Amino acid sequence: MDIEEKISKVEEPSAEYGVYTYEDYLSWNLDVMVELIKGKIFKKAAAAPRRRHQGISGNVFSSFHSFLKGKKCKVYEAPFDVRLPVKSKKNKDIHTVVQPDICVICDPSKLDDFGCIGAPDLIIEILSPGNNQLELTRKYDVYQESGVREYWIIHPDEHTLLVYTLVDGFYQPSRLMTHGDVVKSIAVPGFELELGEVFRDLD
Incomplete structure (x- = not known):
């Protein structure tokens, strides 16, 4: 499963999606904004802020x-x-x-x-x-x-x-x-x- 697929499935981060670093983060070309907290991926809201x-x-x-x-x-x-x-x-x-x-x-x-x-x-x-x-x-x-x-x-x-x-x-x-x-x-x-x-x- 590539990173785009993994992120699309992220609701609540878990160990099955791995632990990532800023080096990984820089290599991603994503359509959604994400944050890393202690190596776990968190998706920002898909829609623009209200x-x-x-x-x-x-x-x-x-x-x-x-x-x-x-x-x-x-x-x-x-x-x-x-x-x-x-x-x-x-x-x-x-x-x-x-x-x-x-x-x-x-x-x-x-x-x-x-x-x-x-x-x-x-x-x-x-x-x-x-x-x-x-x-x-x-x-x-x-x-x-x-x-x-x-x-x-x-x-x-x-x-x-x-x-x-x-x-x-x-x-x-x-x-x-x-x-x-x-x-x-x-x-x-x-x-x-x-x-x-x-x-x-x-x-």
Whole structure:
């Protein structure tokens, strides 16, 4: 069974489909977007993200982009590969490659022509139907283990935002925030975002 066939059958990754690396990932010519988490293949949604998802992504990205002009930190939006090595940065040894909706990297040495290698300072994921389990469990675990300092989860339908901040190697959650709240980033000092702006012009 070739890789296209295997990926077409992926619902819940299992050992029967093997363990893959970033080297494998680079060799694939696929019609669907995939991520690797600890060597297992996860398909991104076959359909394009919903309009509300894209509206939120645009609002948040533009706020970071404006704030970071002329600063060392850089913001990127999907599709953008983030490789999270464990012991070696060689392509054949990297088993986790994700595409966060938005990420901020403040260490220029982590950036190369392929994206980011190493933990971004901040990752933002916007939930979509069908990807909640991936974002809330598997990605949470690898982001925490990799040392992502701050992880935001945005729920488009509920108009909420939850911030996880890394403290002594473990994530500490904020309270659930919504309209009227202002989120302040520890990973990007000085950045503040009114939640009303996140959910602006979605309807």
